[in-house]
Amino acid sequence: AVNPPVQRVSTLLLSKVSELYGTEIQTYGLEGMAVHRTLEQALMEIEGGAAVQLVPSGLAACTLPFFALCKSGDHVLVSDSVYGPTRRFCDRLLKNMGVETTYFAPRIEAAALADLIRANTKLLFLESPGSLTFEIHDTKALTDVARARGLKSAIDNTWSAGVFFKPFEHGVDISIQALTKYQAGHADVLMGAILSADKAIAAQIKQTSKDIGFGVSPDEAYLALRGLRTMHIRLKQHDATAREVAAWLATRPEVAQVLHPALPNSPDHALWKRDFTGAAGLFGVVLKPCSEAQLAAMLEGYKHFGLGFSWGGYESLVIPCDPQVKRSATTWTAEGPLLRYS
Numbered sequence: 001a002v003n004p005p006v007q008r009v010s011t012l013l014l015s016k017v018s019e020l021y022g023t024e025i026q027t028y029g030l031e032g033m034a035v036h037r038t039l040e041q042a043l044m045e046i047e048g049g050a051a052v053q054l055v056p057s058g059l060a061a062c063t064l065p066f067f068a069l070c071k072s073g074d075h076v077l078v079s080d081s082v083y084g085p086t087r088r089f090c091d092r093l094l095k096n097m098g099v100e101t102t103y104f105a106p107r108i109e110a111a112a113l114a115d116l117i118r119a120n121t122k123l124l125f126l127e128s129p130g131s132l133t134f135e136i137h138d139t140k141a142l143t144d145v146a147r148a149r150g151l152k153s154a155i156d157n158t159w160s161a162g163v164f165f166k167p168f169e170h171g172v173d174i175s176i177q178a179l180t181k182y183q184a185g186h187a188d189v190l191m192g193a194i195l196s197a198d199k200a201i202a203a204q205i206k207q208t209s210k211d212i213g214f215g216v217s218p219d220e221a222y223l224a225l226r227g228l229r230t231m232h233i234r235l236k237q238h239d240a241t242a243r244e245v246a247a248w249l250a251t252r253p254e255v256a257q258v259l260h261p262a263l264p265n266s267p268d269h270a271l272w273k274r275d276f277t278g279a280a281g282l283f284g285v286v287l288k289p290c291s292e293a294q295l296a297a298m299l300e301g302y303k304h305f306g307l308g309f310s311w312g313g314y315e316s317l318v319i320p321c322d323p324q325v326k327r328s329a330t331t332w333t334a335e336g337p338l339l340r341y342s
């Protein structure tokens, strides 16, 4: 068979008593089987790194590095444009664990970031572009500062699918993917992956996942792997179609601004051009001011765009984002409502 077998496993049988404890031999099904290893290998072929940890959701992939690298009394730096549930995690669970979060402006300069680093700062958490507001970090400049001061950096790299942006070439230690999006690609799987730049971080991530007890079903891993087989081709089409729709929207009188990094008039286009080799099919649109009723009528009236969360599947989606945009280091000011199209 060209494909790995889908093995449903809790128990593995070992042939010797001496194999049960304290060896490198796999003794239990929680860490997955052949299909998991094949998926991990494929993800590393795309993005590089020393190891991959699969986890049950993209959000779990965002939160696990904090558990792995921080303890009570520590401090972390998180982009103000970060995925909403990652921010919620920092503000609730991480805070209750005694880890303090400072949010920083997504377009912060390296020197200003350096000023925010404290003796107990352990992690710099990036997301580029922000999945609602599409700011792009000067990633290398920020990770250079982190590295010089001895803290690790992680990036939520879901937008690029690991194809259009290569975090390890920009000094990042941990790259996070919500495989739920383009890798799975068909709106029928929830899964996350954490790619580590080196073996030492990978070991910390793996041990923490084990301590928490995360496991990923072989059926789901198989679906993610199956999706991955066609991802490059789908991405090309997502990119081409989204650029066409975004460029058209930019001509509309109802639109104040299109937030699509590949459009020359878009904010952060220069950074995107320097660091990325393509664009996802996910972008933002700021409308000119209108009433809530007008906005709802437009969104509910679409024939081709469904009203729903997530993205990266085969279906076109749109959501109004304003309720999700939470800021503390910066203020989000826009002329009118913010929408996100996939």
Ligand SMILES: *Cc1c(COP(=O)(O)O)cnc(C)c1O
Pocket (backbone or CB within 6 Å): 057, 058, 059, 060, 062, 083, 131, 156, 158, 159, 178, 179, 180, 181, 190, 191, 192, 310
């Ligand atoms: C969807 C998403 C996640 C979370 O993925 P889930 O599998 O839905 O938990 C994390 N980060 C970004 C940028 C996302 O778009």
